[in-house]
Amino acid sequence: MFYREAGDFKTSYVADNQTFPIAFDRYRYYVVLAVAIGVVPFMLNEYFASAVLIPFLIWSIIAIGLNILTGYCGQVSLGTGGFMAVGAYASYKLMTAFPDLNIFFVILASGGVTAGVGLLFGLPSLRIKGFYLAVATLAAQFFLVWLFNRVGWFYNYSASGQINAPERSVFGFNVTGALAAPEAKYLFCLAFVILLGIVARNLTRGKLGRSWMAIRDMDIAAEIIGVDPLKAKLSAFAISSFFVGVGGALFFAVYLGAVEVGEAFGINKSFLALFMIIIGGLGSIFGSFAGAAFIVLMPVLLKNVMVGGLGWPTDIAAHFEFVILGGLIIFFLIVEPHGLAALWRLAKEKLRLWPFPH
Amino acid sequence: MGPQFFYTIEVILNGLMAGVMYALVALGFVLIFKSSGIFNYAQGVMALFAAQTLVGIQTGLVPFSHLINAVFGTDLHHFGWEIPSVLAILATTLVMIGFAWLVVRLVLKPLAGQEPIILFMATIGLAYFMEGFGDLMWGSDIKKLDVGLPQGGNIGIEESTSFLGGEEFYGFYIDNLDIWAAVIATLLVVALVVFSQYTKVGRALRAVADDHQAALSVGINLETIWVIIWSVAGFVALVAGIMWGAKLGVQFSLSLIALKALPVLMLGGFTSIPGAIVGGLIIGVGEKLFEFSIGPLIGGATENWFAYVLALVFLVFRPQGLFGEKIIERV
Numbered sequence: 001m002f003y004r005e006a007g008d009f010k011t012s013y014v015a016d017n018q019t020f021p022i023a024f025d026r027y028r029y030y031v032v033l034a035v036a037i038g039v040v041p042f043m044l045n046e047y048f049a050s051a052v053l054i055p056f057l058i059w060s061i062i063a064i065g066l067n068i069l070t071g072y073c074g075q076v077s078l079g080t081g082g083f084m085a086v087g088a089y090a091s092y093k094l095m096t097a098f099p100d101l102n103i104f105f106v107i108l109a110s111g112g113v114t115a116g117v118g119l120l121f122g123l124p125s126l127r128i129k130g131f132y133l134a135v136a137t138l139a140a141q142f143f144l145v146w147l148f149n150r151v152g153w154f155y156n157y158s159a160s161g162q163i164n165a166p167e168r169s170v171f172g173f174n175v176t177g178a179l180a181a182p183e184a185k186y187l188f189c190l191a192f193v194i195l196l197g198i199v200a201r202n203l204t205r206g207k208l209g210r211s212w213m214a215i216r217d218m219d220i221a222a223e224i225i226g227v228d229p230l231k232a233k234l235s236a237f238a239i240s241s242f243f244v245g246v247g248g249a250l251f252f253a254v255y256l257g258a259v260e261v262g263e264a265f266g267i268n269k270s271f272l273a274l275f276m277i278i279i280g281g282l283g284s285i286f287g288s289f290a291g292a293a294f295i296v297l298m299p300v301l302l303k304n305v306m307v308g309g310l311g312w313p314t315d316i317a318a319h320f321e322f323v324i325l326g327g328l329i330i331f332f333l334i335v336e337p338h339g340l341a342a343l344w345r346l347a348k349e350k351l352r353l354w355p356f357p358h
Numbered sequence: 359m360g361p362q363f364f365y366t367i368e369v370i371l372n373g374l375m376a377g378v379m380y381a382l383v384a385l386g387f388v389l390i391f392k393s394s395g396i397f398n399y400a401q402g403v404m405a406l407f408a409a410q411t412l413v414g415i416q417t418g419l420v421p422f423s424h425l426i427n428a429v430f431g432t433d434l435h436h437f438g439w440e441i442p443s444v445l446a447i448l449a450t451t452l453v454m455i456g457f458a459w460l461v462v463r464l465v466l467k468p469l470a471g472q473e474p475i476i477l478f479m480a481t482i483g484l485a486y487f488m489e490g491f492g493d494l495m496w497g498s499d500i501k502k503l504d505v506g507l508p509q510g511g512n513i514g515i516e517e518s519t520s521f522l523g524g525e526e527f528y529g530f531y532i533d534n535l536d537i538w539a540a541v542i543a544t545l546l547v548v549a550l551v552v553f554s555q556y557t558k559v560g561r562a563l564r565a566v567a568d569d570h571q572a573a574l575s576v577g578i579n580l581e582t583i584w585v586i587i588w589s590v591a592g593f594v595a596l597v598a599g600i601m602w603g604a605k606l607g608v609q610f611s612l613s614l615i616a617l618k619a620l621p622v623l624m625l626g627g628f629t630s631i632p633g634a635i636v637g638g639l640i641i642g643v644g645e646k647l648f649e650f651s652i653g654p655l656i657g658g659a660t661e662n663w664f665a666y667v668l669a670l671v672f673l674v675f676r677p678q679g680l681f682g683e684k685i686i687e688r689v
Contacts (some may be wrong), residue, residue, distance in 0.1 A: 076475060076478075124670055124673065124674050127673070127674050127677050128670075128673050128674070128677050129677065129685070130474070131397050131474070131478070131628065132624055132628075132673055132677065132678075132679070134478075135620045135621070135623070135624050135666075135669070136624065136666070136669070136670045136673060138617070138620060138621075138666055139621075139663065139666035139667050139669070139670045142662045142663035142666055143663040143666065143667060145662075146659065146660070146662055146663050149659075150656070150657035150659065151657070220687050220688075267617070271482060274479065274482070275479075275482075278476075278479045312428050312429075313424075313428055315424075315498065316424055316425055316428055316494065318490075319490040319491075319493040319494045319498065320490060320494065321490065322486050322487065322489050322490025322491075322493070323486075323487055323490035323491050323494065324490075325483075325486050325487075325490075326483045326484060326485070326486030326487025326488070326489075326490065327483070327487050328483075329479065329480070329482070329483030329486065330464075330465055330480050330483040330484065330487070333469060333472070333476055333479060333480050333483065334465075334468040334469055334480075337469075337472055337473075337476050
């Protein structure tokens with residue numbers, strides 16, 4: 001009834017090529033943005049911000065990053081945790097080496113460093129394909145975590161081997177360290193999400209994104225029609241790693257504050273990111289958000305129900321969480337292998353005809 | 359030839375033994391990948407689950423006792439009996455067969471025809487599920503697994519080789535358990551080869567591995583074959599679980615041996631049983647030698663990643679692994 005393109009006339013190519021060509025979609029996008037920026041910060045409480053919203057925002061960046069590599073370019077990566085660690089340690093080194101540099105640029109620069117590392121580990125993808133590549137990216141995961149664990153230079157030779165985020169502020173508001181208010185942290189992460197979301201959306205529908213998708217669909221055919229696999233694959237690795245690096249830096253600096261590499265950036269994180277894009281939908285920016293929301297929200301919900309509601313011991317609740325997470329993943333894959341994004345698309349199709357579907 | 363030389367040989371021998379243990383896990387992967395094209399990440403958790411079940415049955419633990427206690431406020435823990443190892447192993451095998459049947463019915467069949475990545479993700483989901491399920495069923499504490507395999511250094515080998523290196527060398531130290539693992543792994547491989555080459559079911563398995571469609575069209579029941587394959591993989595997981603469980607104790611880290619088997623697979627090729635063995639041996643020797651010679655210089659604990667980097671470098675030169683089928687791509 002409300003959701004249709006009829007009557008939505010375009011008079012220029014620019015208008016026709018915009019991100020949200022349907023007016024309803026466009027207004028919804030503005031409303032979501034306005035609520036996220038203007039309303040949510042005033043309703044935050046400490047628990048909700050640190051348990052749900054901030055991890056959700058950070059994981060969305062990471063999921064978008066992995067989706068660029070896996071969903072758009074078709075290169076399965078299990079090294080996400082390792083690249084997050086690169087972002088985190090790069091931000092730590094930059095923060096301690098240049099105390100005056102604004103944290104915003106520190107985070108962006110950490111993304112840049114991670115892009116370089118990602119490029120390096122992306123090189124074998126030119127020879128190795130499919131599952132062999134997926135397993136090969138585990139080399140990045142294990143090697144990078146080991147490196148940050150063993151080489152003292154990365155954690156400034158601190159006795160515990162941990163890294164701690166020093167206090168940094170934006171416009172006079174602390175965003176890292178113990179004194180940071182949840183609102184400031186939230187808005188800081190939100191700024192990155194909006195910025196990188198727009199970048200990702202426009203990259204993936206531009207020339208570069210189309211070359212990634214050509215490689216994903218069939219790399220030999222893509223090569224024959226003139227897509228350079230070297231350029232496409234390596235750019236996907238670099239840009240994806242940039243996103244993941246920014247996510248990792250925020251994860252360390254804003255969300256956790258103190259990090260021990262094996263625990264914070266272990267292989268489980270790689271799997272979580274992969275779950276997000278599979279459940280959300282491969283090759284979809286919206287799917288990355290949906291998947292991140294799902295994976296972040298579900299354990300919080302389960303924990304509240306089982307420990308808070310039923311009063312079970314936490315270890316049994318933790319086991320149940322595994323069972324339910326595993327079961328849900330299988331269930332989702334069976335019911336809708338293209339993820340929440342496909343369900344969303346379906347809902348829109350239905351809405352377009354509603355309430356007279358015939 | 360000084361003692362250093364013999365120490366190196368000892369490291370190589372131990373590496374070979376460790377390699378056999380890796381190969382044991384890799385075998386399960388190869389079996390399933392070959393027959394159904396599914397990269398079964400849950401293989402490691404299957405080993406953990408099998409070992410947990412074995413210990414649970416053997417010592418008479420009440421399944422789900424923690425959960426029942428938490429919900430009903432009871433105090434259950436043991437049935438109060440002990441079951442001989444052989445019977446317990448048989449019972450566990452039955453459990454694994456039942457599990458295989460359930461997996462095929464509930465997971466693989468609805469997902470038939472999906473892309474490999476989707477199936478791979480499903481097995482990761484399966485791994486999470488089983489990890490939680492196993493802990494719920496048998497408790498997450500570290501359990502001791504004892505099926506009567508000898509443990510500790512083999513005195514015979516140590517004494518008979520101590521003359522080699524003079525005063526400072528005490529003979530080769532090789533764990534009895536590793537020797538047993540090597541023997542059992544060899545038997546297992548021989549049995550698998552005989553099974554797949556000389557039995558009717560084995561022939562059907564190979565047919566399915568070659569071409570699903572063609573196998574279906576000559577009247578082979580794909581579902582039955584999958585159940586058989588997953589049962590065999592479950593049995594291999596049980597053997598691996600016994601070996602690793604006896605070595606490390608039955609605990610969460612057992613499921614991580616899957617990660618040890620992956621570089622072995624890359625090196626040997628995902629589709630080759632001999633590849634799994636040879637790959638396991640190369641990785642075992644390689645990482646032990648590297649840790650022994652270069653590890654101390656760069657901070658140690660290199661075993662976590664060395665295998666992966668070795669496999670990665672190797673793959674750049676031979677993308678299908680040592681024994682994998684040549685990858686031919688057409689447009």
